Amino acid sequence: MDRILTVEQMTFCEHEAEKYGVSLAQLMDNAAAQLAEVIASNSSASSKIVLLIGKGNNGGDGLVAANLLAEQGLKPAVVLCCGEPDTDLSSAAYARLDKSVEVLKAENALDFIEDADVLVDCIFGTGFHGSLRENILPVFRACKKCEGMKIACNLPSGVNARNGQADKLSFKADVTVTFHRGKLGLYLQPAVDFCGEILVKDIGIDERCENTLYPVITPFDVVKARASLPFRPADGHKGTFGKVVSVAGSESYIGAAGLSAMAAMRTGVGLFELCTAKSVVNSLSAGMYECTYSAMKTDKDGFMVAENAETILKKCEKASSLLIGCGLGHTAETEKLVAELIEKAEIPIVLDADGINSLCPNIDVLLKKKSTVILTPHPAELARLCGVTVGEVMSDRLGFAYRLSEKYGVTVLAKSADTFAVDGGKVYLCTEGTTALAKGGSGDMLAGIVSSYVAQGFDALDAAALGSFTLGSTALLAGYKRSERGIIARDVIDALPRFLYDLENAD
Ligand SMILES: NC(=O)C1=CN([C@@H]2O[C@H](COP(=O)(O)OP(=O)(O)OC[C@H]3O[C@@H](n4cnc5c(N)ncnc54)[C@H](O)[C@@H]3O)[C@@H](O)[C@H]2O)[C@@H](O)CC1
Ligand SMILES: [K+]
Structure with a gap:
């Protein structure tokens, strides 16, 4: 397997990518396109696709992916799990959300989450730290009850991508679509048990962005x-x-x-x-x-x-x-x-x-x-x-x-x-x-x-x-x-x- 990055190394690459002509907004669009492709390949026209959206850029990825799915004639719905998006990129993505995409608030959507055929976790990404707070636990309990296909965007929410620590109620994915490189924490116990299959997808970050990054981490296989x-x-x-x-x-x-x-x-x-x-x-x-x-x-x-x-x-x-x-x-x-x-x-x-x-x-x-x-x-x-x-x-x-x-x-x-x-x-x-x-x-x-x-x-x-x-x-x-x-x-x-x-x- 290829190189693995720490969260700090990944953040460096995202910013360095601008030197090679790829903006942060473009990276989000690329990440969303990769995520949407995996969602679509696990869905049919009648599938109930539910994207769980957090406030940060992980949520932004989900919102852009929802638009792409709607463009393909699928019927995604988004559930705002932490209130309205609040980063520049995620709020821009929210403002651009296609009118056909149903928007729900988490407190009214617990049964809806449970019934999803394809449940996509875009609540927390690399910005997650600490543990899941009390107010969001009902969402994670509903996810646990859902028997549909579960896809995590970048990493399962509740998992710490820095060190592999994971809340017991973390999103238990069948597939984790992660971007550019695997993030270290996803391969460590206990986080690895929440990731399912890890798919590493290209989002246009030039490999030269990694030239100065140490240490170089690779799995020993x-x-x-x-x-x-x-x-x-x-x-x-x-x-x-x-x-x-x-x-x-x-x-x-x-x-x-x-x-x-x-x-x-x-x-x-x-x-x-x-x-x-x-x-x-x-x-x-x-x-x-x-x-x-x-x-x-x-x-x-x-x-x-x-x-x-x-x-x-x-x-x-x-x-x-x-x-x-x-x-x-x-x-x-x-x-x-x-x-x-x-x-x-x-x-x-x-x-x-x-x-x-x-x-x-x-x-x-x-x-x-x-x-x-x-x-x-x-x-x-x-x-x-x-x-x-x-x-x-x-x-x-x-x-x-x-x-x-x-x-x-x-x-x-x-x-x-x-x-x-x-x-x-x-x-x-x-x-x-x-x-x-x-x-x-x-x-x-x-x-x-x-x-x-x-x-x-x-x-x-x-x-x-x-x-x-x-x-x-x-x-x-x-x-x-x-x-x-x-x-x-x-x-x-x-x-x-x-x-x-x-x-x-x-x-
Ligand atoms: N920065 C970039 O250029 C790119 C970022 N991307 C996505 O953006 C993600 C990182 O975005 P962000 O840095 O906005 O982070 P997140 O999207 O992980 O959001 C973190 C948010 O959750 C809050 N939070 C953290 N821990 C919490 C806890 N225990 N309980 C409740 N709230 C908590 C934070 O205060 C913050 O508002 C990546 O995982 C990836 O999915 C992609 O769009 C690709 C490009
Ligand atoms: K996630």
Whole structure:
């Protein structure tokens, strides 16, 4: 799929389009023409077409579309849902509304809305923020009862195109006709569930309007995933496919070290060495034979201490990626250990979980790094890294990840139900996933997979994006005809070779 734009980027393009000879009024006419075409193709002469109109330019699109439908001999009616249109363009469109178009006020039109054959939502567009207010809820309840075809103009009302947040009563579209480019929020949870099929329609904005816009956001799909898989030479040996050194695990968190190791080994890396507490070595080595182990010095509670740094750095000389953090624990000593490893390691580093938490108090050490660093924060960790609340992060997850990436020159894999892989100006959106992954152990698997890909020579952004794609797609595969409730991390790890087979052999 093509590039996706943030709302700010889209607004910039709309204004920039004037430089290429297309006015805002012309853009509205073009948007309305595209919308009318979709409405007409879902209507017959007898269809009861109802366009719900808000005050802003989204309503303007609907009013112009109503005229075009009337010109074609169809019988659209418009319902004013927020009073009379009040922007320059929407009030001009209202003044031009064809006399044959019936105009109703929302308070008198609830049954009328419910009975529509084709219901078109032009209430709110990109200007929507906050939540649906009490006075307009009856309209949305009537929409919910309507059994006709539901079409959203640009985006379903109630959905926030900036961040994907959505009111529970948002318009639930069968089709969303969006203009020029997909808007970021439409592809994020929970908004994506309200969009139905998303049709992206040209409205005459020249692509050169996007030349200066960063970041460039594109969905990471199977085509990109396949293209980023490196060639695996038939005469390759274990050294050819890289080595991960993992600094993970503690007496309190044993499984995390094992899950990340298994996920890494199941995604192609040649060698995996686990540097961990002696008690973790003893527990895991009884069942996980495929990797090597190094027992590290620990404090009295079983957490690794900073003086291990020298040993680990020595091991890094013969490795191709360093994974830090899964089950590491967070103490003053792990803070020192993480800082020293970041400052001195000369191989790419993947920092996850308590590796991230241990980094936060000394985050500026990232400015002294010698190698590539990939951070894999969930929203709470991203909030800690940025020094803000989780709520602030959720209102603009991409923005925070992007600024973090820019400030420290790191790759950020901002994971959640949908995940952003961010490397400065380039962003991949990864949406594969299932609630089977909403469980302990998923982050450990993801970090292990990313470290494996990095060790095999992928560049940081590809490793991060493909890591997320791999985990999400494999969890879907593991859950085939099985409940997401019952899938656990080991099921996903077991399904990794099958996923990779499918990817390697995809058309
Ligand atoms: N600007 C342009 O050049 C173009 C804009 N177009 C359309 O214009 C839309 C954007 O237009 P606007 O910026 O006028 O925004 P909207 O049409 O989304 O209207 C926002 C209106 O709703 C109000 N509002 C926002 N949140 C609310 C809430 N929670 N409860 C109640 N009222 C709320 C705002 O105060 C404002 O009056 C796009 O989505 C697109 O459909 C298209 O015509 C193409 C060209
Ligand atoms: K809308």
